[in-house]
Each structure stands twice: as C-alpha cells, then as structure tokens.
Amino acid sequence: MCRWLAYSGSPVLLEELLYVPANSLVTQSRHSRxxxxxxxxxGFGVGWYANAPTPGLFLSTEPAWNDRNLRELAAQTSSGVVFAHVRASTGTAIQQTNCxxxxxxxxxxxHNGLIAAFPLVHRELALAIDPSLYPEIEGSTDxxxxxxxxxxxxxxxxPPLAVARTVGFVEAIGAKHGxxxxxxxxxxxxxxxxxxxxRYSSEGRSRSLFHSTDITTLRHQYPDNPxxxxxxxxxxxxVSEPLGDLHGAWREVPESTCLVARGGVEELRPFRPRR
Structure with a gap:
C-alpha cells in the first residue's frame, strides 16, 4: 500500500516533515513499520499551499529516498499546509500521473488502500463520474x-457526506459483482x-492511521524538547504511522472515523457509508 502525512500549523520547512523525524516519511519509504x-x-508526491491560487505539486516516479530534487526542494520550501505521500503500487503503472x-x-x-477487484468494477465506477470532471483524470489508479x-x-x-456517498457507491458496485x-x-x-x-474498510480492518496530540500538553510533559x-x-x-517514539505524542484514529482539523481544533466523528 502507501504511507502519507497531512500537516497543518505554522509554516515549516518540508524537510522538517519529510527527513528530520526519526520515522520520517522518507524513512518509511524504505522501512515502513x-x-x-x-x-x-x-514514486512519491508533495503538495503544499503558498500564495498561489492553487497548491503546488511535486510528483516523481523515483523512490523518495533516492530523489535529489526532493531534498533540494524540501530544504528551501516552507508551508503551513502540507500533504505528502510515498507510493507502493497495487498493480497500476509507475508513472507521474499515478502519484x-x-x-x-x-x-x-x-489515499492509502485499494478498491478490490478494480479491473472488474473500473468501467462502471468511471461512468458515474460527472462528465465535466472526467477529462481531468490523467492516470490509471483506483x-x-x-x-x-x-x-x-x-x-x-x-466532504464527509461526499466521501460517505462515494464509499457507499463503491461498496454497492462491488457487491453487485460479488x-x-x-x-x-x-x-x-x-x-x-x-x-x-x-479511516474505513469494508471488512472493518483498516490500514493504520494516527493523529498528533495537543502540542501545548506535550510541551508541559517534555519541557526540554526543542x-x-x-x-x-x-x-x-x-499520519499513516507515527513519525517518532515520543510517548503520548500520537493517538490512533479509531476504525470507521472521520477526523476534521481546522485552526488547531480537531474533531473525531463516526464514519458510515451512504448508499
């Protein structure tokens, strides 16, 4: 499957997220725990928000640990909202448009995970996409x-309702095909x-997902941690998996949950597909 992280907060250099932590995303690209x-x-990808109308994207089919350009970019670019992803293909091609x-x-x-029996259900799922959006699809992934x-x-x-409807639709098409x-x-x-x-799966055994605990509380616990x-x-x-081993810094996102984070406030809500 894959590993990913989503960061929001004060602007931070990308390298502080991708390289510096003990179990950084680049480390996970080689040795996922x-x-x-x-x-x-x-392949891998990084998305970040700056002053442009749309977020920046850097995508590559190189392994994250082996991409010199990623290290250069990460050392020079900072953002307050960062998405990063390292990919393990579930069968589709290794190409930039699939990153x-x-x-x-x-x-x-x-996304980390898969649509089961994707070649079997791909056509029916694709035909349900709004015709105005369909030309934007460049790759071949689920x-x-x-x-x-x-x-x-x-x-x-x-977003929560849209994802619930999407999952419900995928499950209905999957059930139709056995x-x-x-x-x-x-x-x-x-x-x-x-x-x-x-975090959700039809079998109730989803891939790992964690969220950070309140920074203020951790500062009191670890006053000497710069x-x-x-x-x-x-x-x-x-994050797909904790970036380090600091006790109390990470909590597992429960099964069948939607996490919403905005302005330092986060909320955990039950997630259920909608047919």
Whole structure:
C-alpha cells in the first residue's frame, strides 16, 4: 500500500516533515513499520499551499529516498499546509500521473488502500463520474477514480457526506459483482484551510492511521524538547504511522472515523457509508 502525512500549523520547512523525524516519511519509504509492504518505492508526491491560487505539486516516479530534487526542494520550501505521500503500487503503472496527491482547484486528495477487484468494477465506477470532471483524470489508479467520484458526489460542498456517498457507491458496485470487501482506505483531503481524514474498510480492518496530540500538553510533559516548542499551538499532523517514539505524542484514529482539523481544533466523528 502507501504511507502519507497531512500537516497543518505554522509554516515549516518540508524537510522538517519529510527527513528530520526519526520515522520520517522518507524513512518509511524504505522501512515502513506498520504498512502492508515494508518498502514504498513506487514514486512519491508533495503538495503544499503558498500564495498561489492553487497548491503546488511535486510528483516523481523515483523512490523518495533516492530523489535529489526532493531534498533540494524540501530544504528551501516552507508551508503551513502540507500533504505528502510515498507510493507502493497495487498493480497500476509507475508513472507521474499515478502519484499522489491529486489536485482539483484548491483541493488535494491522497489515499492509502485499494478498491478490490478494480479491473472488474473500473468501467462502471468511471461512468458515474460527472462528465465535466472526467477529462481531468490523467492516470490509471483506483485512488484517482475515488477522488473524482467524491468530487461528483459533492466533495467541495460537504466532504464527509461526499466521501460517505462515494464509499457507499463503491461498496454497492462491488457487491453487485460479488466482491466480498470492496474498499480499503485511509484518505486525506484539504482545501488549504480544513483537513478531513478518513479511516474505513469494508471488512472493518483498516490500514493504520494516527493523529498528533495537543502540542501545548506535550510541551508541559517534555519541557526540554526543542522541537515541541518550535511548533505553533494549532499544529496538527495526521499520519499513516507515527513519525517518532515520543510517548503520548500520537493517538490512533479509531476504525470507521472521520477526523476534521481546522485552526488547531480537531474533531473525531463516526464514519458510515451512504448508499
């Protein structure tokens, strides 16, 4: 599968997220602790928000640990909202258009997991995408199909409802074709101000997902930790696996949950598909 992180808070250099932590995303691209695959070397992507109308994207089919340009970019670029993803293909081609995050306007989207029996259900899912959105699809992944289904079902107006409708639709099509467990996912999406993250699978055994605890509380616990004191109180991280071993810094996102983070406030809500 894949590993990803979603950051929001005070502007931070990308290298502080991608390289510096003990279990950084680049480290996870080679030695994932909790992923289905240890190695996630089938490309990577970084999305970030600056002053442009749309977020920036850097995508590559190189393994993240081996890309010199990523290290250069990460050392020079800072942002208050960052999405980053390292890919382990579930069967689709290794090409830039299959690398996450995916972008539509100001919105980013990334996914870990799969649509089961995707070649069997691909055509029917694709035909449900709004015709005005269909020309934007550049790659061949189930993740990009999920994104455009969610856009079709109202992602820009109500992300939790749109994702619930998308998952319900995928499960209905999967059931129609006799697929036992149609979807496995952790998904993150943002408009640059609010981040929504989802953990769900049809079999009730979803891929790992964690969120950071309140920075202010951690500062009291670890007064001598300089990293914690350099982050703003509204800092939030959602990650496929913890970036370090600091006790109390990470909490697991429960099964079938939607996490909403905005302005330093986060909320955990039950997530259920809607047919």
């Amino acid at each position: 909790l992923g289905v695959e240890t190695t996630n070397g089938d 996450h995050p995916f972008r539509h306007g100001r919105r980013l989207w990334m 993740s990009e199909i999920l994104f455009h289904l969610a856009l079709t079902f109202g992602l820009e107006q109500d 697929v036992a467990h149609p979807i496995q996912m952790t998904v993150a999406t943002t408009d640059g101000e609010t981040t929504w993250a989802f 990293t914690l004191h350099s982050l703003s109180p509204d800092t939030r991280l959602v």
